[in-house]
Amino acid sequence: MKLVLATRNIGKVQEFNDMLSNQSGVEVQCMKDFPDAPEVLEDGETYQANAKKKAVHVAKYSGILALADDSGLEVDALGGAPGVHSARYAGSDASDADRIAKLLAALRHVPDNERNGRFKCAVAVASPGGRTDVVVGVCDGSIIREPRGELGFGYDPVFVPNGFNQSFAELGEQVKNRISHRAKALNMALKLIKDTYMPMR
Numbered sequence: 547m548k549l550v551l552a553t554r555n556i557g558k559v560q561e562f563n564d565m566l567s568n569q570s571g572v573e574v575q576c577m578k579d580f581p582d583a584p585e586v587l588e589d590g591e592t593y594q595a596n597a598k599k600k601a602v603h604v605a606k607y608s609g610i611l612a613l614a615d616d617s618g619l620e621v622d623a624l625g626g627a628p629g630v631h632s633a634r635y636a637g638s639d640a641s642d643a644d645r646i647a648k649l650l651a652a653l654r655h656v657p658d659n660e661r662n663g664r665f666k667c668a669v670a671v672a673s674p675g676g677r678t679d680v681v682v683g684v685c686d687g688s689i690i691r692e693p694r695g696e697l698g699f700g701y702d703p704v705f706v707p708n709g710f711n712q713s714f715a716e717l718g719e720q721v722k723n724r725i726s727h728r729a730k731a732l733n734m735a736l737k738l739i740k741d742t743y744m745p746m747r
Contacts, residue, residue: 549739551576552586552604552614557699558728562613565723565732572739575610583607593617593630593668594680601672609674611743613735617667617727619701621649621689623656632701646693646704653689661689665705665727669735671743679738683730698722 551562554577566574577583586603590596593616600614618632628635628649636644653661664686672678686708693703695715702714707725714722723729 547739547743548573548575548610550574550579550604550608550610550612552600552612553577555699558615561719561723561728562732564719565729566736575608577604580604580608588616588633590616591630593666594670594682596630597668597670598672598678598680601670602678605672605674611674611739612672613669613739614672615667615669615728615731617665619649619663619665619705621653621661621663623660623662624652627652642700643693646701649689649701650691650704653691658688658691663687663689663705665701667727667731669728669731671735671739673743677743679735679742681731681734681738683727683732683734685725685727685730 549572551559551574553559559576563574566572583604586600588596588600590599596616597614600616601612604614605612618629620626620629636648664684667683668680670678670680687706690704690706690713693715694713695703697718698715705714706712707714710717714726
């Protein structure tokens with residue numbers, strides 16, 4: 547069964563490929579295999595809405611089963627921000643370092659015991675025929691005061707998951723791909739694909 551990842555984010559593609567590498571019967575493609583596909587405007591008010599919009603669009607365009615995600619970091623002390631705007635938190639052309647700098651500046655006066663937050667990830671699966679399902683994974687943790695680690699992407703260097711002393715960017719892919727919000731959502735999505743979509747072939 548062919549499955550296209552509806553993202554152009556290289557970090558996400560690598561992460562998904564690592565997590566899907568042991569899935570027999572699934573041939574993974576990504577948007578580089580469909581270079582002429584138009585961009586999808588992520589204007590939904592929830593992760594679920596954005597993930598569903600991307601998956602439906604790419605499934606219709608490619609003619610094969612599509613998987614899309616939308617994720618973000620929610621910080622309690624910031625009222626849940628940056629949330630669904632995580633990727634655009636410091637502007638549409640900002641780098642990961644820019645976004646992290648803005649986040650840490652907003653939290654500079656927040657004490658360590660009040661820096662709780664969580665990563666959330668919605669994964670949508672859509673078939674060319676119109677069926678769509680969405681699942682959500684969550685990873686709770688806290689925001690540290692300085693970036694640590696060279697691995698991962700996004701806000702990984704300042705997020706320490708509960709039960710660990712290292713940031714996502716220090717823990718490495720093997721651990722992150724077991725405990726992260728995206729890993730949890732993807733595992734649910736893969737079960738859904740096997741139980742619901744694969745028998746349709």
